[in-house]
Amino acid sequence: MKRLLNLLPFLLLGGLCSGQLTNDGGTIVIQAGATLYVESDVINNIVGANTGTITVNGELEIQGHLTNNATMTTSTGSLVKFSGNENSNVKSNGAVIENLQMAKNGANGRVTLTDSLTVKTNLDFQPSSVDSINHLVIGTKSLILSQQATTITDPTSRDYIEANAAGKVQKTTTANATFMFPIGDATKYSPVTANYTGTGYSSANVAANVVASTHPNKPTDGTDFIARYWNVDETGVTDYDATLTGEYAAADVTGTSSKVMGATQPDMSGGMTVADWTFTGSDNGANLVKADVTGSADLTGFNFFG
Numbered sequence: 001m002k003r004l005l006n007l008l009p010f011l012l013l014g015g016l017c018s019g020q021l022t023n024d025g026g027t028i029v030i031q032a033g034a035t036l037y038v039e040s041d042v043i044n045n046i047v048g049a050n051t052g053t054i055t056v057n058g059e060l061e062i063q064g065h066l067t068n069n070a071t072m073t074t075s076t077g078s079l080v081k082f083s084g085n086e087n088s089n090v091k092s093n094g095a096v097i098e099n100l101q102m103a104k105n106g107a108n109g110r111v112t113l114t115d116s117l118t119v120k121t122n123l124d125f126q127p128s129s130v131d132s133i134n135h136l137v138i139g140t141k142s143l144i145l146s147q148q149a150t151t152i153t154d155p156t157s158r159d160y161i162e163a164n165a166a167g168k169v170q171k172t173t174t175a176n177a178t179f180m181f182p183i184g185d186a187t188k189y190s191p192v193t194a195n196y197t198g199t200g201y202s203s204a205n206v207a208a209n210v211v212a213s214t215h216p217n218k219p220t221d222g223t224d225f226i227a228r229y230w231n232v233d234e235t236g237v238t239d240y241d242a243t244l245t246g247e248y249a250a251a252d253v254t255g256t257s258s259k260v261m262g263a264t265q266p267d268m269s270g271g272m273t274v275a276d277w278t279f280t281g282s283d284n285g286a287n288l289v290k291a292d293v294t295g296s297a298d299l300t301g302f303n304f305f306g
Contacts, residue, residue, distance in 0.1 A: 025050025034058040041065045044072060056080060065089045074098040082111050092117045101126055102134040102159065109134040116142040123152045125159035134159040138167040147172045155182030157189040168207040175201060185212040188249045192230045196242035204236030215300045217265065222302035224255030229300035233267065244299045245290045260301040262291030279304060
């Protein structure tokens, strides 16, 4: 017989699972208004013909890893929260997280994706103290923010999405908008904002990551430059135009910061060369580069050359 574990509100309010919670083919329901607090890992499995099911209508707070090998659903108003002093991994197995909160303690506040993850409504950074570090590390995976996820709550120079590998933060979009991607590398926060317009949107998204090194196509006579660039891609937007603004760290600069201006070239997949750079932005502010683009592009900064 399939094991059924139906956790009602009066059991879950202030409820605690002190060890690892493993669901081997059963059903766990966290009712609205209830909290299930797990001090270690949550593992959801398929055993034989029985598919483990976790339904989050309230709050699921995890200090360890979340490994979903079966079925997990989250409803409107629900929350999945990562807390505690240790790093965590997340395997979603295609589950959509309604609201995801990063609330780690201390200097080990990293939650790493082991597969791509979709957040439907809000990604919320709420560290337990001002000294805590909260990084959502995407690595080679995608963090997909749905159409409803119009903002990300309270990113800071210590609390942000670590997106400095092949994976990108992908924002689903259906209309003209401005979206700030709160991304950075392992040690430096370097968000990029896309203010984009188009005449049509079909399965559209804008996606971004950052590389903490000098752009490989920087011209040699660009002597004042930053060792950082952003990949900002778009798909499904007709007549796409965007103004991109990237924020870099003072330590990224070689030469004179005031001489660095926004420079872009189309997506490098086409085999771009140093001759393909354009300078179309307005003046840069302190530690900012800004430029206009008409498609997927790399954004960086250096002094005008030639």
